[in-house]
Amino acid sequence: MAEVQSPPAATAPAAVDLTGEPSTAAATTSTDLVPATTEQTIITTNADGKKIKKIIRRKRRPARPQVDPATFKTEAPPPTGTIFNIWYNKWSGGDREDKYLSKTAAPGRCVVARDSGYTKADKTPGSYFCLFFARGICPKGVDCEYLHRLPTVTDIYPSNIDCFGRDKFSDYRDDMGGVGSFQRQNRTLYVGRIHVTDDIEEIVARHFQEWGQVERTRVLTARGVAFVTYLNEANSQFAKEAMAHQGLDHSEILNVRWATVDPNPAAQKREARRIEEQAAEAIRKALPAAYVAEIEGRDPEQKKRRKLEGGFGLQGYEAPDDVWFAKEKAEWDDAKEVHLVGAPDEQRMIEGGEAGDADEYPAMLLPREEESQNGNGNGILSGSTLAALKGFKTTAAPKRAPPAAGPLVGYGSDDDSD
Structure with missing residues (x-):
């Protein structure tokens, strides 16, 4: 699709009941759905060298309508072809006319310092920006369902759509117009x-x-x-x-x-260096800080520890980088795992599938038997079940004798007598 957003419609007037007063449903506007103030924390240092924390609260303003809703109207595209495409809202089948090549001035212009403000979209994470706000012709203002502000570095969208929510294509148009391509990050x-x-x-x-x-x-x-x-x-x-x-x-x-x-x-070269820096930053966020500091050579103590512990108890052996980093990564992953709080080692062995034969189960569960009988245990098996498992012994099932081989049948032979 070329564009996702539909043309902005005029704002409906407030509902009025028979008494002439606005109804309760109409009294609740979108301004009640967004915070009225924003907080900004600034840490400064005074003359005595002490750090002072300042909290600055600013009152947020609503987004203003850029054009009068009463006078706003969507103009039909000029008939430049024989067939009208309702999906793309343009004519086809005639001479191709690119609206970007026409020397027609834009009907409006966005003034960020005057028009920006909060809308309904500020309460929805991941909202897109208003295309008509960027063009300076949005009549909705605070009731718009898209953002009325400038994009920031925190506004990140998938590579196949732009900041207005429009789908990108696999390649650029011949005139390099339109939404763009998702195969290259073009700035x-x-x-x-x-x-x-x-x-x-x-x-x-x-x-x-x-x-x-x-x-x-x-x-x-x-x-x-x-x-x-x-x-x-x-x-x-x-x-x-x-x-x-x-x-x-x-x-x-x-x-x-x-x-x-x-x-x-x-x-x-500059673009390739920028892509490498982005990839390196993503790797830094995915690895531990000590891990990254050792790779970049910013932690000499880590190198000393590796030299001492990298031998793994072997005289004169020093683990290569891939072995050492695999060990550090495994320890880091183990530290992030969420274990059961207060669960004994025996229960972890059973739940992890590290237990041996069935004869060993009662011995592992014996420390929890008294707790289960007193009603204080949290185990799955009750005390009576654990008592019954004490004398349980496993016996190997007798092997069945293979079936006797019968006489061979002459399947597929050349003799028709069969």
């Missing part, structure tokens, strides 16, 4: 139709840093295009929708697309 936008001036680099950086932290900006003044790279992929997705058909300081209509792979070898 760079191509910006065309820029009115070139002497301070064009400062203008591009000022307009695009409104949508998140920018890692790098490159402007080709001879061609009137720019490449903007964000630190977070969700911010690049948000900025692509927010700046589509928008203008800079000279009222030009921008052409915003996904950028192709940079052929510069330095850029490719």
Whole structure:
């Protein structure tokens, strides 16, 4: 699907009963579902060297409607074909017309400092961002079921969808527009139709840093295009929708697309280094801190302990890295297991399947027999059952004699007499 979100509908008026007063159901709005304040803890150091903990509480504001719901209307797409596709809400069968290539200015623009606020989606973890909020035309405000704010580094979504909840495709479109591809993490936008001036680099950086932290900006003044790279992929997705058909300081209509792979070898090395750093950070979170410190050489005491204990009691033997790390990993996994609190070792042996023959069961369960008879034990077997198991002995079952072999039948022979 190209887009998941449906066009925003106008907000229904509040219900009124026969007495002329708002009803109780209508009085409960979405503002009651979200926290009214946010807390921020700041730890500072005073002149005496003591740490002071400050808690700053800010009152959260509701998201404001960007357009008047009474005047908002969804325009039908122009008939550019012979068949109307209700799934994609466009015409097909005629000449292909790309709306991104048309020089039509966007109907609105998002102003984060003025329009952002809490909505119904703030109480639902993993909510998506409002596509119409990014375009500056959402009429719902606080009643919107999507987020009305900028993405942050904590907003992480699967690789097959974007921050607006739209499905990605296996490959990019021919014009590098649309949602994008899930086979490559693209954080760079191509910006065309820029009115070139002497301070064009400062203008591009000022307009695009409104949508998140920018890692790098490159402007080709001879061609009137720019490449903007964000630190977070969700911010690049948000900025692509927010700046589509928008203008800079000279009222030009921008052409915003996904950028192709940079052929510069330095850029490719930089991207490969960033992917390696992300993989290393994921490994650091999956392994113990002491384990990682030894690998990175930040804990010399760990190396000394390994030299002493790495021999495993053998004179002149030092375990290789894979053996030593397997031992450390096994000890770390054992420490994380949840054991039964207060359960004796005998019960763990039985539950773990480490017990021997059935003759050994009564001996293991004898310490719990008195507790079971007194009613204080927590074992599965009662005292009478344990007493009956005392004299239980296992005997091997006699082996059955193999069946006598009968006369062979001439199956499949060439003789028809059978």
